[in-house]
Amino acid sequence: MSAIRSAADENSADPVLSADQVRLLDALSDAVIVAGVDGLIAHANPAVEPLFGWPAAELTGRPLVELMPERFRAAHRVGLERYASTGVPKLIGRPIRVPALRRDGEEREVELLLSLVPSPTSPPLLLGSLRDARDQIHLERQTSIVTHLLELLGQRRPTDELISQILSAIGTGLGCDVAALWLVEPQGRSIACAEIWHADGAITPRFDAASRQRRLVPGEGLPGRVWQEGQAVCVPDIASDPCYPRAAAAAADGLHGAFAFPIRAVTDLIGVIELLNRSPGSAPPSLMAAMAAIGSRLGQVLERALIEDERTELLDHLELERTRLASAQRLTAALVRTATIEDVVKVVEGDDLDGLGANRRELWLLSADGQLHRTVSSADPNPGEVVTVDGAAQPAITDAVGTCTPRFLVASSAPPEPSSESPTAELPASVAVVPLSVERRVLGALVLTFDDGRSFSDEEGRHLVALGEQCAQALDRAQLYDRERSARDQSDRDRQRAETLARALQTSLLPPTLPVIPGVEMEARYRAALDGIEVGGDFYDVFDTGGDWVVVLGDVCGKGAEAAAVTALVRYTVRSVAMDLRQPSGVLRRLNEVLLQESSTERFCTVVYMRLVPTAGGIRLVIARGGHPPPIIVRADGSVERIGAPGTVLGIVPDVRLWEETAVLRPGDAIVLYTDGVTEAGRGARELGEDGLAELLSSCSQLPPSELAERVEAAAIAAGGSRSHDDLAIVVMRVTG
Numbered sequence: 261m262s263a264i265r266s267a268a269d270e271n272s273a274d275p276v277l278s279a280d281q282v283r284l285l286d287a288l289s290d291a292v293i294v295a296g297v298d299g300l301i302a303h304a305n306p307a308v309e310p311l312f313g314w315p316a317a318e319l320t321g322r323p324l325v326e327l328m329p330e331r332f333r334a335a336h337r338v339g340l341e342r343y344a345s346t347g348v349p350k351l352i353g354r355p356i357r358v359p360a361l362r363r364d365g366e367e368r369e370v371e372l373l374l375s376l377v378p379s380p381t382s383p384p385l386l387l388g389s390l391r392d393a394r395d396q397i398h399l400e401r402q403t404s405i406v407t408h409l410l411e412l413l414g415q416r417r418p419t420d421e422l423i424s425q426i427l428s429a430i431g432t433g434l435g436c437d438v439a440a441l442w443l444v445e446p447q448g449r450s451i452a453c454a455e456i457w458h459a460d461g462a463i464t465p466r467f468d469a470a471s472r473q474r475r476l477v478p479g480e481g482l483p484g485r486v487w488q489e490g491q492a493v494c495v496p497d498i499a500s501d502p503c504y505p506r507a508a509a510a511a512a513d514g515l516h517g518a519f520a521f522p523i524r525a526v527t528d529l530i531g532v533i534e535l536l537n538r539s540p541g542s543a544p545p546s547l548m549a550a551m552a553a554i555g556s557r558l559g560q561v562l563e564r565a566l567i568e569d570e571r572t573e574l575l576d577h578l579e580l581e582r583t584r585l586a587s588a589q590r591l592t593a594a595l596v597r598t599a600t601i602e603d604v605v606k607v608v609e610g611d612d613l614d615g616l617g618a619n620r621r622e623l624w625l626l627s628a629d630g631q632l633h634r635t636v637s638s639a640d641p642n643p644g645e646v647v648t649v650d651g652a653a654q655p656a657i658t659d660a661v662g663t664c665t666p667r668f669l670v671a672s673s674a675p676p677e678p679s680s681e682s683p684t685a686e687l688p689a690s691v692a693v694v695p696l697s698v699e700r701r702v703l704g705a706l707v708l709t710f711d712d713g714r715s716f717s718d719e720e721g722r723h724l725v726a727l728g729e730q731c732a733q734a735l736d737r738a739q740l741y742d743r744e745r746s747a748r749d750q751s752d753r754d755r756q757r758a759e760t761l762a763r764a765l766q767t768s769l770l771p772p773t774l775p776v777i778p779g780v781e782m783e784a785r786y787r788a789a790l791d792g793i794e795v796g797g798d799f800y801d802v803f804d805t806g807g808d809w810v811v812v813l814g815d816v817c818g819k820g821a822e823a824a825a826v827t828a829l830v831r832y833t834v835r836s837v838a839m840d841l842r843q844p845s846g847v848l849r850r851l852n853e854v855l856l857q858e859s860s861t862e863r864f865c866t867v868v869y870m871r872l873v874p875t876a877g878g879i880r881l882v883i884a885r886g887g888h889p890p891p892i893i894v895r896a897d898g899s900v901e902r903i904g905a906p907g908t909v910l911g912i913v914p915d916v917r918l919w920e921e922t923a924v925l926r927p928g929d930a931i932v933l934y935t936d937g938v939t940e941a942g943r944g945a946r947e948l949g950e951d952g953l954a955e956l957l958s959s960c961s962q963l964p965p966s967e968l969a970e971r972v973e974a975a976a977i978a979a980g981g982s983r984s985h986d987d988l989a990i991v992v993m994r995v996t997g
Contacts, residue, residue, distance in 0.1 A: 430554075694708070775804060891934075
């Protein structure tokens, strides 16, 4: 301001206007302000008050910069200094459009025309003629909007794109921050927000969310008022308007001034366009009338577009129904092929449900203790992992399973919290929870997550419930199959354990190894019945009695634990008695007494008892049979002979008839002891029999005992088949010489 002060110092007289000049300026309809080079207002005519809100008298003597926004004041001072120092004005005679500041703080566009007023006592005064430019600006904007809309309406494009571009054209043309389209819903009872446009840099998440979730009735809020009154309505500051239901959201996002105008199709109002600004203020009546006229033309175009959309939507609906039917058919076909829960999980997670549009598909099953667990397939990165329910879906899943009622969680429309990293936040996904039940017996839930935040129509809900019913039927079959398979597996495990125990017990009833008898080769074989898991009654034993040897082989009636007990009793009784008695018949009589004395069993047995006495010419045999099949001697020349009188079965009657027979085995001779599991294997023509055994032994008389025993065992198995029901025991001895 140094140049201005120096110019003022050159003439200390205050710059004044003559009385005629004042009368002339005061008579003008345009606002006029006269100021000196010092930047102070010398005079203002009465027309400034409507434009600036200041009485003319109060402006005199005030700095001119008070009538302009703060951001322009520095540049204004620089211009005054330049004019004071050079005397050359730059803007004289050229109308310009500048923002002016009213007394209430509102900025207003004005058209300014500067001129110089000579003064006899001071440098020339600056005279500014000002006119409100809003009408002209609005007219220009209307023209721009109409031109743009005519281009849009002349092109065929999707309705969503058309609406977006219409809002952009109107919002940009009028300099708004936010523009929203509200459409009357089909039932005609409410109006809903269909689209929101934002100017660059305008972020209004709370206002957007409040608008999208709201349904307004006639007379409610700004769109509702326009709908009810059928004409444009302006609200200077919606943030403080008690009748504006979204006032809090608007205030939170810094929105204030708003007006809205109707969109008509012929006579019916089909929607409302709502325009909002960050600064408060009113729209001039001429703009509101012009936008209402534009709304009539837009209504006709939008109605045609919406009708076309309804037609397209109907076709899409038919296609969706076809897709749903195909999806249901694929799912049914896939579930029919499932056998296990794993199979059902793979179907749910697989391609057969892709048509649903669900980003995640999960099966939650109730465990035996009533807990919910997510079931995962073996293809899952963490198969078998127990995943507990959490998040917003937890109460819905629990409630759906507990009440056997589907639950649908639509993505919350609550406004997200803005942040510097993410000015907008994604809303949560929508979730459908369909209980899986069979005859009101709840098995779990099918949980479908949709990241698109969709709402669920009644029709879609019924479709999802139908899919859930199919999954429930498949799961019920799978659980039954799993229970049966588990029972079979448990039975197999029990059988294996029983067989293991039976083998262990059976082994304990047989000698672990055969003793070495000088001059004798020996081999023994034992085979349990193929379809049994119980301990058999066949047994054999070979032991030294001090100078001679005993070979005993027998067959206890039956199988199982009781038979095993009798077998143990027989074996250990024979061993004990044989140490005191040398006569085979005496040993068997003593064994009969012990069996009859044992009151815990009614089992009987057959036994062949053979005493071996080494001699210079070979082995002398003394044999007694207690009802047992006769041993067969196989001579070196291939001839065979049975030995031993039959005798009485032991364990039935007190008085048993027993005989002893003797024979001598010379070098090359062999003897074979066996149980009836060898000779009675098979039935009818397949039975080996004693004669068949004798023929077999004669044909392979030169084989060593191990091979001879193997031939006998193989023949018995061949005769009995793969399902033999009897055990067999074989002992083969050959004198080596």
